[in-house]
Amino acid sequence: MSPAGSPPxxxxxxxxxxxxxTRTLREGLxxxxxxxxxxxxxLTLLCSATFVAGLYAxxxxxxxxxxxxxxxxxxxxxxxxxxxxxxxxxxxxVDRAAFEGPEGWVLLARFDGAYTTMMESELRGRLDxxxxxxxxxxxxxxxxxxxxxxxxxxxxxxxxxxxxxxxxAGGLSRDQQDGSLDAERALPVPVWVHAASRLGAAxxxxxxxxxxxxxxxxxxxxxxxxxxxxxxxxxxGLGGAALGLGLMARAGRAESLSGPLSRGLVAxxxxxxxxxxxxDVGRHLPVATVGxxxxxxxxxxxxxxxxxxxxxxxxxxxxxxxx
Amino acid sequence: MLRATDLVKSFHDxxxxxxxxxAGLSLAVEPGEIYGLxxxxxxxxxxxxxxxxxxxxxxxxQIQIGGVDALRDPVSAxxxxxxxxxxxxxxxxxxxxxxxxxxxxxxxxxxxxxRAMQLLTELGAGAxxxxxxxxxxxxxxxxxxxxxxxxxDPGLLLLDEPTDGxxxxxxxxxxxxxxxxxxxxxxxxxxxxxxxxxxxxxxxxCIIHRGLKIAEGSLDELRALGGAAALDDAFVxxxxxxxxx
Numbered sequence: 176m177s178p179a180g181s182p183p184x185x186x187x188x189x190x191x192x193x194x195x196x197t198r199t200l201r202e203g204l205x206x207x208x209x210x211x212x213x214x215x216x217x218l219t220l221l222c223s224a225t226f227v228a229g230l231y232a233x234x235x236x237x238x239x240x241x242x243x244x245x246x247x248x249x250x251x252x253x254x255x256x257x258x259x260x261x262x263x264x265x266x267x268x269v270d271r272a273a274f275e276g277p278e279g280w281v282l283l284a285r286f287d288g289a290y291t292t293m294m295e296s297e298l299r300g301r302l303d304x305x306x307x308x309x310x311x312x313x314x315x316x317x318x319x320x321x322x323x324x325x326x327x328x329x330x331x332x333x334x335x336x337x338x339x340x341x342x343x344a345g346g347l348s349r350d351q352q353d354g355s356l357d358a359e360r361a362l363p364v365p366v367w368v369h370a371a372s373r374l375g376a377a378x379x380x381x382x383x384x385x386x387x388x389x390x391x392x393x394x395x396x397x398x399x400x401x402x403x404x405x406x407x408x409x410x411x412g413l414g415g416a417a418l419g420l421g422l423m424a425r426a427g428r429a430e431s432l433s434g435p436l437s438r439g440l441v442a443x444x445x446x447x448x449x450x451x452x453x454x455d456v457g458r459h460l461p462v463a464t465v466g467x468x469x470x471x472x473x474x475x476x477x478x479x480x481x482x483x484x485x486x487x488x489x490x491x492x493x494x495x496x497x498x
Numbered sequence: 499m500l501r502a503t504d505l506v507k508s509f510h511d512x513x514x515x516x517x518x519x520x521a522g523l524s525l526a527v528e529p530g531e532i533y534g535l536x537x538x539x540x541x542x543x544x545x546x547x548x549x550x551x552x553x554x555x556x557x558x559x560q561i562q563i564g565g566v567d568a569l570r571d572p573v574s575a576x577x578x579x580x581x582x583x584x585x586x587x588x589x590x591x592x593x594x595x596x597x598x599x600x601x602x603x604x605x606x607x608x609x610x611x612x613r614a615m616q617l618l619t620e621l622g623a624g625a626x627x628x629x630x631x632x633x634x635x636x637x638x639x640x641x642x643x644x645x646x647x648x649x650x651d652p653g654l655l656l657l658d659e660p661t662d663g664x665x666x667x668x669x670x671x672x673x674x675x676x677x678x679x680x681x682x683x684x685x686x687x688x689x690x691x692x693x694x695x696x697x698x699x700x701x702x703x704c705i706i707h708r709g710l711k712i713a714e715g716s717l718d719e720l721r722a723l724g725g726a727a728a729l730d731d732a733f734v735x736x737x738x739x740x741x742x743x
Contacts, residue, residue: 183606186603186604187604190600190603190604191600191604194589194592194596194600197591197592197596198589198590198591198592201591201592201630202591350589352585353585353586353587353588353589353590354583354584354585354586354587355587355588355589356587357548357551357553357581357583357585357587358581358582358583358586358587358588358643358646359587360553361551361552361553361576361579361580361581362576362601362604362605363573363574363576363577363605364573364604365573429512
């Protein structure tokens with residue numbers, strides 16, 4: 176029997192973090208909770224887009240002569256004769272325009288789809304012209320969608336912050352009840368390492384899942400500040416986990432999960448509300464950054480530092496409460 | 499291997515009073531010895547073991563583990579011992595092999611996975627290494643927990659009710675395992691309220707009641723102190739001799 180030497184602290188922290196992360200992600204409920212919200216949002220967006228496109232598909236078209244307009248109207252398009260179809264398109268008056276340019280015929284269209292294809296087909300057959308349609312994106316699309324996207328991602332971020340509290344408090348409560356926390360604490364590493372490993376695992380799981388969710392929505396809607404959202408969501412999820420862990424550690428084994436969990440949920444809700452109502456302050460505070468970013472204020476360096484400070488406080492409470 | 503002196507630990511109860519969980523307890527355990535902590539439910543056995551394992555800090559007292567002051571340097575003290583809580587403490591979603599291996603890796607054990615496999619096989623859990631801990635039977639969990647405790651080859655084992663929840667065969671197996679560990683010059687402290695298993699494996703024991711050590715010695719000495727031929731009769735006699743608060 177020879178006592179093992181003290182293991183390198185960083186290695187021990189990494190191993191314990193990986194262990195907690197593995198255990199967390201093997202919980203089917205946790206994995207589903209991380210994946211489903213973004214998938215449901217993406218599916219809802221796609222269904223909505225299809226529905227709206229079907230209802231409100233623009234049929235407007237500007238053409239230079241009445242005969243062409245008549246044929247297109249017969250095909251279902253709202254085609255009108257303009258002296259300068261290109262100008263009508265650029266001004267936004269119509270969503271399609273066909274005209275003869277310096278190098279041949281041109282078809283401008285803001286949307287791809289059935290009516291544009293139909294118009295192209297008709298023009299090709301009628302004019303026997305060699306050209307390709309040119310799709311021009313609607314000007315200011317991202318700006319117009321900005322507030323809606325922020326609200327949507329904001330709601331998703333709120334969900335992940337609440338997850339953070341559940342991960343922090345619930346994971347610790349589970350480990351207290353089944354004795355695995357005591358078994359781990361008997362390892363030859365400082366007590367704060369166990370708090371740090373739990374926060375690290377929660378931070379990684381929440382950040383990666385949230386970033387993937389933002390990426391998915393960005394691919395559909397176009398998020399104006401995806402990196403800022405990933406940073407704010409990841410930091411706020413970590414902040415939520417720190418609050419949950421600290422409150423559960425302070426309550427100890429004597430109290431059930433429900434008390435610390437409800438206190439944690441109230442605390443993060445209050446912080447996010449603070450960030451929304453006072454974004455200048457909130458962008459520097461843990462968890463409140465989500466509320467601030469919904470209002471358009473990107474997280475500052477203070478948010479990262481204050482979140483780390485909150486994690487350190489949670490680890491300290493964990494250490495003190497464990498004695 | 500283990501020397502604890504005048505340990506004191508009190509808790510505040512919800513009613514505002516003070517509970518003296520451990521009140522001036524001292525004990526010493528040598529390598530190769532199996533020492534029993536006996537007492538009724540709530541006597542302070544688990545609190546004592548948690549203090550010895552450096553999980554709970556005593557209000558007063560001293561603990562030496564393998565020559566290390568456990569209160570001043572708990573990390574070094576933990577490297578010399580293993581603590582097995584009554585619940586077992588196996589993470590439900592890790593396989594038996596993963597649960598044992600990670601403990602070895604954290605403690606810097608070389609080729610931790612190989613050693614985990616070897617220990618699990620030696621303890622009779624070799625067929626279950628890939629199974630999630632949540633799916634193991636209580637007896638198999640005990641074997642895995644013991645394998646995990648032995649990963650860093652500790653000189654001292656602190657076992658909190660190690661046979662709790664086991665059937666007769668499982669209990670016999672675990673007690674045999676404990677005896678074999680002591681035969682390898684390990685000091686073992688186990689808590690129990692089952693006199694039969696204490697009689698089977700322990701060389702010495704102490705009886706704790708309301709945090710106080712009311713008797714200590716070899717099993718014969720305890721029987722003599724209680725004035726009974728059977729240990730459980732002596733145990734009850736010694737408890738009844740204590741004044742009711």
